[in-house]
Amino acid sequence: MSQVIYLNGQFVEKEQAVVSVFDHGFLYGDGIFEGIRIYGGNIFKCREHLNRLYDSAKSIMLDIPLSYEEMEQALVETIRRNGMKDGYIRLVVSRGTGNLGLDPRRCPVASVVIIVEQLAIYPEEAYVQGLKTVSVSSRRNIPDALNPKIKSLNYLNNILVKIQANLADVGEAIMLNAQGYVAEGSSDNIFIVKNGIVFTPPCYIGALEGITRAAIIELCEKLGYKLKEEPFTLHDVYVADEVFFTGTAAEVIAVREVDGRIIGSGQAGPITTHLLQEFRGIVTVDGVKVFS
Ligand code: PMP
Numbered sequence: 001m002s003q004v005i006y007l008n009g010q011f012v013e014k015e016q017a018v019v020s021v022f023d024h025g026f027l028y029g030d031g032i033f034e035g036i037r038i039y040g041g042n043i044f045k046c047r048e049h050l051n052r053l054y055d056s057a058k059s060i061m062l063d064i065p066l067s068y069e070e071m072e073q074a075l076v077e078t079i080r081r082n083g084m085k086d087g088y089i090r091l092v093v094s095r096g097t098g099n100l101g102l103d104p105r106r107c108p109v110a111s112v113v114i115i116v117e118q119l120a121i122y123p124e125e126a127y128v129q130g131l132k133t134v135s136v137s138s139r140r141n142i143p144d145a146l147n148p149k150i151k152s153l154n155y156l157n158n159i160l161v162k163i164q165a166n167l168a169d170v171g172e173a174i175m176l177n178a179q180g181y182v183a184e185g186s187s188d189n190i191f192i193v194k195n196g197i198v199f200t201p202p203c204y205i206g207a208l209e210g211i212t213r214a215a216i217i218e219l220c221e222k223l224g225y226k227l228k229e230e231p232f233t234l235h236d237v238y239v240a241d242e243v244f245f246t247g248t249a250a251e252v253i254a255v256r257e258v259d260g261r262i263i264g265s266g267q268a269g270p271i272t273t274h275l276l277q278e279f280r281g282i283v284t285v286d287g288v289k290v291f292s
Contacts, residue, residue: 006078006114017113024107025094029154031110032056035248036089037119038079040284041291043089046072048211056150057093064093065110072288078114079290088119088249094153122171122253127276130256130268131245133185135174135234136164140183140206148183148206161186172245174237174258177206181231188245188253189213192237193271199236202229212246212279215286219278225271234259242269252276 005017024030034049050068057064066074075089091114098107122131138160141148146157165173165186174190177183182201184190189210191200198220203209220227237243241264243255252275254268263269268276 004081020097022097031094031153034091041085042284042287044283044287045211046288059150082116084116090115130254132257133170134168140175140177158186183207188247192240193242194240198225198227242272244272
């Protein structure tokens with residue numbers, strides 16, 4: 001089956017799915033997006049992703065030309081037309097086509113794109129062995145410049161981190177905020193475990209309100225793990241018993257080494273492994289069903 005893309009209300013073949021060079025998403029990174037997973041025909045946490053999308057849109061004063069219900073329908077229909085039960089959905093809303101000036105008032109209609117694709121994920125061994133990671137010198141955008149809670153198309157901050165991760169030959173890296181507190185990865189949230197307590201930085205530190213992060217916080221409550229949202233430093237990461245990243249693509253992935261320090265036993269720890277198992281138990285049930 002060929003890949004069908006949703007583009008501004010139409011379903012088009014991949015080759016025809018093009019936007020204007022005057023689109024401000026292209027010219028200025030002016031827009032927002034979501035990365036969503038579909039597991040066994042279930043759009044995992046669909047409502048939460050759409051809520052974050054519409055919140056990001058409100059924050060940057062971007063009018064999404066579809067109602068919430070129409071957007072959910074567009075997602076469902078794109079998935080159905082691609083016949084994809086397991087995959088990754090990229091939902092992009094850019095400011096739309098304007099002129100070369102910055103002014104968003106010159107962009108009368110936002111562009112909406114939905115792409116459904118196979119996902120390249122970490123091999124299963126990585127979830128047992130854990131990732132090697134490093135901290136990088138690029139700092140997280142400060143919230144009063146470009147708030148990291150907005151899932152904007154402007155990902156240069158994250159890309160600079162990814163470049164440093166590539167140079168260190170690691171898949172994900174740890175970004176600090178301007179004060180030196182741990183913020184998040186290039187495209188994942190971060191958690192540490194110390195003496196049985198699970199910690200994650202509060203989002204005001206400079207982190208996206210990750211949907212997986214929220215699911216893990218909920219699971220911690222359900223499973224009886226004490227969880228604290230509080231700022232911590234790299235030192236706390238180095239001496240943690242367990243460290244893991246969370247994200248739509250990565251799910252819950254252990255970290256075995258940070259800046260040359262071996263974390264815990266040097267592989268996925270018991271709480272990380274338990275949370276991953278429980279997380280995988282909810283991905284096919286919590287969301288919107290497209291196929292059963
Ligand atoms: N932080 C950043 C910067 C991200 O891009 C992502 C991926 N969307 C995350 C965290 C994880 O968020 P989620 O669990 O919603 O995928």
